[in-house]
Amino acid sequence: MKVEFFRHSINNQDIGRTSKVLRSIFLTTGKTVAEFERRFALYLNVEDVVGVTSCTAALHLSLLALGIKPGDEVITTPMSFCATANAVLHAGGIPVFVDVEEETGNIDANLIEAAITKKTKAILPVHLYGQMCDMVKIKIIADKYKLAIIEDAAHAIEAEREGFKPGMLSDAACFSFYATKNITSGEGGAIAAGRERAEILRMLRLHGIDKSAIDRYTGRYKHWDMPLLGWKYNMDNIHAALLLGQLKRIDKLWKRRDEIWRTYEDAFTGIKGLRLLKTVGQSRHARHLFTVLVKPEKRDSILHKLQEKGIGVAVNYRPTHLLKYYRVVFKYMEGDFPVAEGIGKSTISLPLYPALKDTAISYVIKSLKSLLKQV
Numbered sequence: 001m002k003v004e005f006f007r008h009s010i011n012n013q014d015i016g017r018t019s020k021v022l023r024s025i026f027l028t029t030g031k032t033v034a035e036f037e038r039r040f041a042l043y044l045n046v047e048d049v050v051g052v053t054s055c056t057a058a059l060h061l062s063l064l065a066l067g068i069k070p071g072d073e074v075i076t077t078p079m080s081f082c083a084t085a086n087a088v089l090h091a092g093g094i095p096v097f098v099d100v101e102e103e104t105g106n107i108d109a110n111l112i113e114a115a116i117t118k119k120t121k122a123i124l125p126v127h128l129y130g131q132m133c134d135m136v137k138i139k140i141i142a143d144k145y146k147l148a149i150i151e152d153a154a155h156a157i158e159a160e161r162e163g164f165k166p167g168m169l170s171d172a173a174c175f176s177f178y179a180t181k182n183i184t185s186g187e188g189g190a191i192a193a194g195r196e197r198a199e200i201l202r203m204l205r206l207h208g209i210d211k212s213a214i215d216r217y218t219g220r221y222k223h224w225d226m227p228l229l230g231w232k233y234n235m236d237n238i239h240a241a242l243l244l245g246q247l248k249r250i251d252k253l254w255k256r257r258d259e260i261w262r263t264y265e266d267a268f269t270g271i272k273g274l275r276l277l278k279t280v281g282q283s284r285h286a287r288h289l290f291t292v293l294v295k296p297e298k299r300d301s302i303l304h305k306l307q308e309k310g311i312g313v314a315v316n317y318r319p320t321h322l323l324k325y326y327r328v329v330f331k332y333m334e335g336d337f338p339v340a341e342g343i344g345k346s347t348i349s350l351p352l353y354p355a356l357k358d359t360a361i362s363y364v365i366k367s368l369k370s371l372l373k374q375v
C-alpha cells in the first residue's frame with residue numbers, strides 16, 4: 001500500500017475559480033487578493049489581513065514593520081522550521097532561543113522572562129503543529145517589558161486558545177499557504193494585523209510604493225511615489241483564487257483531520273515505546289501535524305522502515321539551533337535547549353490530511369505498532 005505523507009484538497013471548483021482569473025486580464029495583486037484578505041480577516045476576527053508570497057515573507061515584513069533593527073534581540077523557539085529564526089536574521093535581528101514545554105513542544109512561557117535583555121524588542125512564538133502557545137501569559141510578559149509580539153501561525157489557521165485566535169493578542173500573526181499546509185496555494189502567506197499596520201505592510205510588500213498595480217490600472221492614471229524601502233512579496237490573484245474556496249471549506253477540512261487525529265490518538269495511547277504530545281486545556285488544536293515520539297536510538301530505523309512500507313513520513317523538526325549555520329555563526333551546541341533536542345531526536349510525523357482514507361489510517365497504525373515491537 002502507498003500512503004502519501006500529504007495530499008492537498010484543491011477541488012474542481014478551486015481550479016475553476018483559478019482558471020477564471022487566468023482568463024482575465026489581471027493576474028497580479030487585485031480584486032481576488034482583496035476578497036481573500038477580507039474573508040480571511042472575517043474568519044480570524046481581526047481588523048485586516050495582508051496577502052504575501054510566503055510565511056517567511058510575512059514574518060520578515062512584520063518584524064520590519066514593528067521596528068526590529070540590526071542588533072535587536074527577538075525571543076523565539078528552536079522547535080520550528082528554520083524560516084522562523086531566519087526571518088529574524090533577514091530583518092537584521094538576533095534570534096534568542098528559549099526551550100520548549102515537554103508536553104506540547106511549544107515555547108515555555110515560564111522561561112521567557114529570564115531571556116529578556118536590554119536589547120530584546122519582540123517575542124516570536126510558534127504555534128507548533130497547530131496548538132497555540134500560552135498567548136495570555138506571553139501577552140502579560142510582552143506588556144510588562146514593552147515588547148512586540150509576532151505570532152508564527154504557519155500551522156495554526158484554525159486554532160484557538162482561551163477564546164483567542166492567532167492575531168488577537170499580538171501585533172502581527174503570520175500564516176503559510178505552503179504546499180503541505182492546511183489550506184494551500186503551493187506557496188503563499190498572509191499577515192493579520194491592525195488596520196494602520198496593515199497599510200504599512202501593504203506598502204512594504206510592494207517595494208514601499210504607495211499605489212499598487214490595481215490602483216494605477218483603474219480610473220485616470222495616477223503617479224505613484226515610494227516613501228519607504230520595501231520588498232517584492234505581494235500575493236497575486238492566481239494564488240488568492242486557489243485559496244478562496246479552501247477558506248470556505250476550512251472547518252469541514254479541519255473536522256476530517258480532527259477525526260483522523262482522534263483515531264491515531266486512541267490507537268497510540270498507552271503503547272510501549274511511544275509518547276504523544278498533549279492538547280492542553282481550553283484550546284482548539286488546528287490539527288496540522290500529527291507526531292509521535294519514539295526512543296531516540298530507534299527513531300531513524302522506524303522512520304526508514306515506515307518508508308519501506310510505502311508510508312510517507314517527515315521529521316518536524318530537528319531544532320534550529322543545531323543546524324550547521326546556527327552552530328557555526330552563533331556557537332550553539334548540543335545541550336543548550338535539552339527539551340527541544342529531546343523532541344528533535346525522537347519525533348516522527350505521520351500522514352494527516354482530509355483525503356486520507358480509513359484503510360490507509362488503519363495501515364499506518366498497524367505498521368507503526370508492529371515496527372515498535374520489532375526494532
Ligand SMILES: Cc1ncc(COP(=O)(O)O)c(C=O)c1O
Pocket residue numbers: 053054055056057080081083084126152154155175176177178188189
Ligand atoms: C512553523 C513554520 N514557520 C514558518 C514557515 C515558513 O513558511 P513558508 O514556506 O510559507 O515561508 C513554515 C513552513 O513550513 C513553518 O512550518
